[in-house]
Amino acid sequence: MRAGPYFVNEEDDPTLVLRCREGDRDAFERLVIRYQKPVFNVALRMLRNRQDALDVAQTTFLKAFEHLGDYDPAFRFYSWLYRIAINESLNALALRKPRGELDANTADDRAGPDRAAEGDQALQAIEDALMRISPELRTVTVLRHIAQLSYDDIAEALGLPEKTVKSRLHSARERLRDHLRQSGAI
Amino acid sequence: MTDDERMALIHAELDGDLSSQQRADLARLLLGDPQVRALRDELRGLCSRLDGVEQVEPPPHLKDSILGHLPSVPVVAGYRKASLGRWRLAAMVAGLLMAGTIVYETVQGPTPGSRETAGTMGADTPTTLDSVALGTGPVTGRATLYRDKSGLAVGLEVSAPEPVDVLVSTGDHSFRINGLGSSTPAGNTRQTIALPGVRVQGQKIELSFLIGERTVSRATLHAPSGP
Numbered sequence: 001m002r003a004g005p006y007f008v009n010e011e012d013d014p015t016l017v018l019r020c021r022e023g024d025r026d027a028f029e030r031l032v033i034r035y036q037k038p039v040f041n042v043a044l045r046m047l048r049n050r051q052d053a054l055d056v057a058q059t060t061f062l063k064a065f066e067h068l069g070d071y072d073p074a075f076r077f078y079s080w081l082y083r084i085a086i087n088e089s090l091n092a093l094a095l096r097k098p099r100g101e102l103d104a105n106t107a108d109d110r111a112g113p114d115r116a117a118e119g120d121q122a123l124q125a126i127e128d129a130l131m132r133i134s135p136e137l138r139t140v141t142v143l144r145h146i147a148q149l150s151y152d153d154i155a156e157a158l159g160l161p162e163k164t165v166k167s168r169l170h171s172a173r174e175r176l177r178d179h180l181r182q183s184g185a186i
Numbered sequence: 187m188t189d190d191e192r193m194a195l196i197h198a199e200l201d202g203d204l205s206s207q208q209r210a211d212l213a214r215l216l217l218g219d220p221q222v223r224a225l226r227d228e229l230r231g232l233c234s235r236l237d238g239v240e241q242v243e244p245p246p247h248l249k250d251s252i253l254g255h256l257p258s259v260p261v262v263a264g265y266r267k268a269s270l271g272r273w274r275l276a277a278m279v280a281g282l283l284m285a286g287t288i289v290y291e292t293v294q295g296p297t298p299g300s301r302e303t304a305g306t307m308g309a310d311t312p313t314t315l316d317s318v319a320l321g322t323g324p325v326t327g328r329a330t331l332y333r334d335k336s337g338l339a340v341g342l343e344v345s346a347p348e349p350v351d352v353l354v355s356t357g358d359h360s361f362r363i364n365g366l367g368s369s370t371p372a373g374n375t376r377q378t379i380a381l382p383g384v385r386v387q388g389q390k391i392e393l394s395f396l397i398g399e400r401t402v403s404r405a406t407l408h409a410p411s412g413p
Contacts, residue, residue, distance in 0.1 A: 022353055022394045024401040025256065032249050040244040054248060061252045126235050145236035151201075170197045176236075177228050186228055 013077040020068055032061055035078060038147055039085045045142045046089035048131050056092055060085040079156040082147065086139055086157065093135055125185035129176045137172035140165055187215070196226045200233055312339070316407045323403045325350055325395045331407040332378075340391060340407065342366060343376045350402075353394040354379060 011030060019027035039060050043053035063084050064071075071080055130138055143154045155162040180186045195212045198204050204212065216223045312332040320327045330341040342363070344350055349365040366377060388411035395403040 019401055022401055023351075023396055023399050025253070025399050027401075028256070029249070029253055032252050036244050036248055036252070037241060040248065041241050044242055045239070054245070054251075057244065057248060058252050058255065062255055065256055122235060123239060126239060141236065145233065146239055146241075148237075166197075166201065170193070173197070173200075173229055173232060174193070177232050180232065181228075186231065 014073055017068065017071065017073065017077055020065070028065060031064075031077070035081055036061070038078075039081060042082060042085050042142055042147050043089050045127075045130060045146045046086070046135070046138060047092055048127055052092050056085060056088045059088050063088070075156055076153065079149075079153050082143060082149070082153075082157040083159070086143070090135055090139070122185070125180060125183055126176075128183065129179035129185075132179045133172055133175045137168055137175060140168045141172045141176070144169055187211075192222055192225075196222075196229055199226070200229060315410055318405045318407060320344070320395070320403055320405060324348075324397060325403045329393055329405050329407060331391060331409060338409070339378050340393075341376065341378045342393075344395075346395075346397065348397050351396045351399075353392075353396065355392040355394075356389060 013031070013034075016027040016030050020031070036057060040053055040057040043056035043060070044050065047053050047056065060081065064081055067084075071077070130141065133141070139158065140154060143149045143157060144151075149157065151162050151165050154160075154165045158165065160168075177186065192215060195204070195208055195215065198208060199212055216226060312334040315331040315333055315338075317328060317330040320329060325344060325346045327343040327345050328341075330343075332339045332341060340354060342352060344352075344366045346366070352363045352366055354363070363377065363379060389409055391407040391409065393405045393407065394401050395405075
C-alpha cells in the first residue's frame with residue numbers, strides 16, 4: 001500500500017486550472033486575484049474607457065470559467081486568458097461608432113478618476129497615439145509594452161507567427177512615433 | 187543600406203535581437219548619420235514611455251463581481267461543456283449500472299465480503315487491487331479498488347462532518363457521487379461504485395473529495411497493468 005491521499009497545495013496556474021476543472025471555485029478565485037489587474041489594464045489600454053475595461057475584464061474571466069474545458073494545458077494559461085481579453089476588447093471596439101472619431105476622443109471624461117491620478121501629459125499623449133493606430137497594431141503594442149509579454153507569449157496569445165508579431169510591433173512603433181510627432185509630444 | 191534595413195536594425199536593437207555584426211553595423215550608422223541617430227533616439231524614447239505606463243489598480247469590487255457572476259453549476263461549467271459527451275456517456279453507464287450492476291451502500295465493514303455481494307455485483311470474493319487511507323483532513327476513511335468477475339469497482343468508506351461529493355476520474359470516464367458522508371448520523375458512508383467496461387489497467391483512478399465545491403482531499407488508486 002502506498003502513502004495515503006495527497007493534498008495539492010501548489011499555486012501554479014496548471015494546478016489551479018486543474019482544481020477549477022474539478023469544481024474548486026477557490027482555485028478560480030486565486031486565478032482571478034492573480035490576473036485581474038493585468039487583464040483590466042490590457043482592456044483599459046485597448047479601450048481607453050474604464051467602464052468598458054471593467055466589463056471586458058469581467059467577461060474575460062466568466063468566459064474563461066465557462067470554457068476551462070476547452071483550455072489546452074499545452075499553452076500557458078495567461079496567454080489563453082489574454083487572448084480572450086483581447087478578443088473581448090476588439091468586440092467592444094467593433095460595437096463603437098465610427099472608430100476614428102470615437103477612439104481618438106474617448107479620452108478624458110471616460111477615463112474617470114484615473115485621469116486625474118495619472119494626470120500626466122506624456123501619458124495622455126501616449127494614450128492618444130495608441131487610440132489612433134489600428135486595433136491590430138494596438139493589440140501587439142499593449143501586450144508587449146503594457147502586459148510586458150514576450151514575443152513568444154504574444155504569438156501564442158494571438159495565434160500568430162512570432163515574425164508577424166514583430167512586424168506588427170515595428171509598424172506600431174513607427175505609427176506611434178508619427179502621431180507623437182504630429183502632436184508635438186516629441 | 188536601405189531605409190527599411192536601417193529601421194530593421196533599430197527595431198532589432200530595441201528588441202534585443204542584434205547579432206554582433208548587426209551591432210557593429212548599427213554603431214557605424216549612428217556615428218555617420220545624425221538622422222538615423224535621431225530616429226533611433228525617438229523610438230527608444232517611445233518604448234521607454236510605453237514601458238513606463240503605470241498599471242492601474244482595478245476597483246476592489248471587480249473580483250467579487252466576477253465571482254458573483256460565476257454559474258452555480260456544481261461541476262465547473264467549462265468542464266461540463268467540454269465534457270458533455272463524457273457526462274452523457276457517464277449517464278449511460280450509470281443507467282447500465284442501475285440495470286445490470288450494483289451500487290450498494292452499507293455502514294460497516296472495510297471491504298465488502300463475499301456474503302454481502304452474493305447475488306449482486308459478483309458472488310466471488312472481490313480482489314483488492316489498491317487501497318489508500320484518506321488522511322487526517324475533514325474527509326477521512328479509505329478508498330479501495332476492487333476487481334471481481336463483473337469487473338472493477340471503487341469502494342469508498344467516508345467519514346466527514348458535511349456531505350462530500352466525490353469525482354472519480356479514470357481518464358476516459360468521469361463519475362460524480364454526491365452526498366457521501368451525510369446519510370448516517372455518524373457521518374459515515376460506505377459506497378461501492380462499479381466500473382463496468384472501464385479499462386483502467388495500468389492507469390490511475392483519481393479521486394477528488396469536495397465539500398461545498400471546494401476540493402478538500404485527493405487520492406489516487408492505481409490499477410495494476412496485468413489483466
